[in-house]
Amino acid sequence: MANSLILKVKNLNVELDGEQVLEDLSFDLKKKEILVILGPNGAGKSVLLRTLLRLLPFEGKISWVPSSQHFKNIHIGYVPESFVVSKTLPLSVKEFFQFKPVSQKAILEALSWVGIKASKKFLEKRLGTLSSGQLRRTLIAWAMVDEPDVILLDEPMVGIDIHGRETIYDSLVKFWQKKNQTIILVSHEIGEVCKKADKILALNKRRLFYGKPEEIITPQNLAKIYGSAISL
């Protein structure tokens, strides 16, 4: 069953405030695949993720297999693009994780996968006092901690330094493979992420390219996606 479909998107149209944001988009995703969605700013990448999560109204068909009729039967984790915590909110890292029914062991393990050597002291820190990089890593760990079937990540590495990114990606990909998770990741960087992807979806309101990274990531295609020549 490893190669069976987990997501089918057909003729997806999304209109927000009278503006067409996604147009006639179709693609499939298999279980255990890592899909990276690329595109310039305003291409509709985040909107696509939120539509897949049923957070926005849409036309067309989104089927999460095997439970197309019961969206709730599929367990999805989500890392939103913006996540701000008030500095004065007395919410500890541990309490943040305990919004989900998870053990302390699972919390520490999830944090270690994103490169945080978590101590008891870290768990007692206020979420609002973490640095932006730490908060981002914590949020990724939060999405993974209860081992969802699919994880949707929207610009997960924003605020994390360049050196950190590669190690985290290495670590995350290992974790995802180990847990048989399907990943959909939005990014506008084309470096380290794409090398680890199984599929790339290049988007600018409509589908521009869809396929394996080595087929998609060519200078000519990138120029079409971003509107000017970019090289790796």
Added chain:
Amino acid sequence: MEVQFLYSLIVAVFIGGVAGYLGSLMITKRMALVGDALGHVALPGVALALIYGFNPSWGALLVLAVGIFLIWLFEIRTKLPMEALTGIVFTASVAIAFLFLPESKVSTALIGDISQINFWDTLVSIVLCIITFLVLKKIFSKMILANLNENLAQVEGINTKKYNFIYLVCIAVIVALGIKVTGSLLMGALVITPAAAARNISRNLSQYSYGALIIGIISCILGVLLFKIIGLPAGPLVILTASIIFLISLFFKRR
């Protein structure tokens, strides 16, 4: 100790505790002044109760149910901020109340009177407080998560509309009950002040929410005891006690 006083004290303690706990959620959701506003929304009900001689809480609850339903409905229809909508409904309510509130009852309506409370009112208040507390405890972490990031909460299967509605009902119940203790003018402080004091000194969510509950209880015990000793109205004494605790908390504020 006379039975009547004991009733007053027990009712105040239960209401103060749950109001503090609720307040910790309201401050987080930046809805601190909603308690205040709803206290005013309830005024026509309080006025009716004072005229016809029944417990102001029940009059308040009836009017609040209508008021909150309107606010909730307006929010869905207009997407205007809830505070703006609350502002419209609360000023209209005050205007209505002052059309028929007798002058002799104004003080009771505005700052409360807990000295006359019978056994059944006490019992019903306690039961409502316990139920409201249990409901709030159940929805508390979901509400905090939804407040942190609504999309994240929805992905976790939290029906934010439903929980917001339950939360508003809890506010209505506590405001209605609190009006008996502090009156409609001071009700807001019963939810804000203990929670604000707790927020100053707490490190995490459970210290914060239960701290607010405990400070609410302490304020009510001290306030009602002072009322017994010096004979000034209980409502203002309760609120002033909470305010003093808030001032003390400033010295222990965590950075």
